Amino acid sequence: xxxxxxxxxxxxxxxxxxxxxxxxxxxYLAENPELASxxxxxxxxxxxxESQPKDNAKVIDDPECDDAWNTLVAAQxxxxxxxxxxxxxxxxxxxxxxxxxxxxxxxxFRDRLVDVETIPDRLMDSLAACTATATDAVTKYLAQPxxxxxxxxxxxxxxxxxxxxxxxxxxxxNTQLSDDQRDAITEYLGDGQSN
Amino acid sequence: MTxxxxxxxxxxxxxxxxxxxxxxxxxxxxxxxxxxLSLSSNTxxxxxxxxMILDQDDENxxxxxxxxxxxxxxxxxxxxxxxETLFRQLRQRLFKATPVREKQISGSQVTxxxxxxxxxxxxxxxxxxxxxxxxxxxxxxxxxxxxxxxNAIAALRQTARRNTSEREKREYAEPLLLYESQQFDDDxxxxxxNLNEPSKTEPGHYRFEVLSAINDLPDDERHVIELLIQGYxxxxxxxxxxxxxxxxxHRRNRARIALAEVLGREDLx
Numbered sequence: 001x002x003x004x005x006x007x008x009x010x011x012x013x014x015x016x017x018x019x020x021x022x023x024x025x026x027x028y029l030a031e032n033p034e035l036a037s038x039x040x041x042x043x044x045x046x047x048x049x050e051s052q053p054k055d056n057a058k059v060i061d062d063p064e065c066d067d068a069w070n071t072l073v074a075a076q077x078x079x080x081x082x083x084x085x086x087x088x089x090x091x092x093x094x095x096x097x098x099x100x101x102x103x104x105x106x107x108x109f110r111d112r113l114v115d116v117e118t119i120p121d122r123l124m125d126s127l128a129a130c131t132a133t134a135t136d137a138v139t140k141y142l143a144q145p146x147x148x149x150x151x152x153x154x155x156x157x158x159x160x161x162x163x164x165x166x167x168x169x170x171x172x173x174n175t176q177l178s179d180d181q182r183d184a185i186t187e188y189l190g191d192g193q194s195n
Numbered sequence: 196m197t198x199x200x201x202x203x204x205x206x207x208x209x210x211x212x213x214x215x216x217x218x219x220x221x222x223x224x225x226x227x228x229x230x231x232l233s234l235s236s237n238t239x240x241x242x243x244x245x246x247m248i249l250d251q252d253d254e255n256x257x258x259x260x261x262x263x264x265x266x267x268x269x270x271x272x273x274x275x276x277x278x279e280t281l282f283r284q285l286r287q288r289l290f291k292a293t294p295v296r297e298k299q300i301s302g303s304q305v306t307x308x309x310x311x312x313x314x315x316x317x318x319x320x321x322x323x324x325x326x327x328x329x330x331x332x333x334x335x336x337x338x339x340x341x342x343x344x345x346n347a348i349a350a351l352r353q354t355a356r357r358n359t360s361e362r363e364k365r366e367y368a369e370p371l372l373l374y375e376s377q378q379f380d381d382d383x384x385x386x387x388x389n390l391n392e393p394s395k396t397e398p399g400h401y402r403f404e405v406l407s408a409i410n411d412l413p414d415d416e417r418h419v420i421e422l423l424i425q426g427y428x429x430x431x432x433x434x435x436x437x438x439x440x441x442x443x444x445h446r447r448n449r450a451r452i453a454l455a456e457v458l459g460r461e462d463l464x
Contacts, residue, residue: 008350011350011353012336012339012347012350013216015343015346015347015349015350016342021425022426022427036435037414037436038353038357040417040418040421040422040436041353041417042349042350043421043425044409044421044424045352045353046346047390047424048410049345052294053403055291057249057250058249059249060290060291062283065282065283065286068282069282069283071323071327072323072326072330075327075331076270081332081333085332086212086333129208131209132212133209134209134271137270140271
């Protein structure tokens with residue numbers, strides 16, 4: 001994070017404070033004396049905006065909206081982003097705990113080694129919720145080729161062979177599960193049926 | 196909806212990823228979380244229609260935080276016309292959070308404050324940059340806007356103001372007559388301290404006028420006045436802004452005259 005981003009993060013954090021009284025301002029001024037002007041200005045600005053009368057009906061002319069929308073659409077990534085990217089180390093362990101699944105199973109999802117069609121809907125919803133990603137985006141990610149095949153393309157001079165995916169059922173049959181993990185999977189399967 | 200209900204249903208709305216400096220995850224305000232949950236069974240077309248309600252007193256009026264939430268979802272769910280509608284409404288909210296004052300120049304002719312226009316333009320550009328980055332890779336900084344949209348915009352405005360010339364601002368502000376020789380005592384400025392407590396001040400529109408006039412003061416005067424509103428003593432304010440108490444008093448006095456003149460309020464002197 002560069003200096004500007006770090007400064008902006010302090011300002012954002014200040015605006016997120018539930019109480020912006022003298023005590024809060026004191027704390028931020030003590031921790032960030034170099035940002036005194038900015039913090040005082042924001043304090044003043046927020047009070048002004050909170051007292052601003054409602055402006056219900058007015059629509060503001062926005063001639064650049066079409067261009068802005070096209071720019072946003074063009075920023076769409078070509079491949080679906082990895083919903084597991086933010087979960088490294090301890091956070092990956094926490095993710096597994098949230099899902100109540102063993103790490104080997106979540107790693108298999110992460111590496112796209114499981115046939116997406118066989119993953120129960122409830123589990124897909126939980127994967128989406130726990131990774132803060134839309135369910136459709138998780139589905140698109142899991143439907144891409146396994147990551148092991150993708151990485152081999154860069155590490156080896158020879159053409160990678162197709163990696164066989166396993167079904168969700170095969171995956172759980174070949175994994176040692178605790179009682180809680182077994183219960184969780186039963187809940188994910190709903191009526192005992194996988195997709 | 197109770198807190199318990201919110202917790203039990205919270206998994207159907209993706210949590211935010213941004214964490215506080217202390218490592219604690221930020222969470223949406225309970226009213227925003229409840230609104231998102233109540234919308235979870237609606238189609239995106241219904242939500243887009245709802246976003247077009249402009250009356251803030253309408254029970255179906257959508258928060259800016261929710262509109263942003265759905266615009267962010269468009270990256271995974273396609274770019275249908277419903278998402279475009281949400282995007283248009285989001286820009287309207289962005290504009291309303293960065294108001295530009297208009298000044299009457301002659302008859303019915305008005306002109307927009309170029310300084311505030313420049314600030315708005317910078318805020319819009321920065322926000323759009325964040326949205327575009329978020330399409331490629333989750334941008335945690337955008338989470339601030341899902342927590343409190345208007346307040347996060349205030350932080351962006353501050354950065355934009357810092358980067359926009361103070362000279363432009365002063366050129367547009369109302370000319371203020373200064374009575375440098377006027378003497379003041381240190382008491383009797385309670386009207387400003389009361390501004391920190393809306394219940395103690397006059398009707399809302401007048402409070403806004405007073406605060407707007409303060410906002411128009413030169414930076415050095417506004418900083419002293421803001422600290423006095425917060426309840427700091429003049430000596431403490433001087434220390435924070437890095438000047439002598441005498442200088443702080445001078446700034447305060449100039450501000451008092453300017454405010455009294457703009458607002459026609461003798462009690463500010």
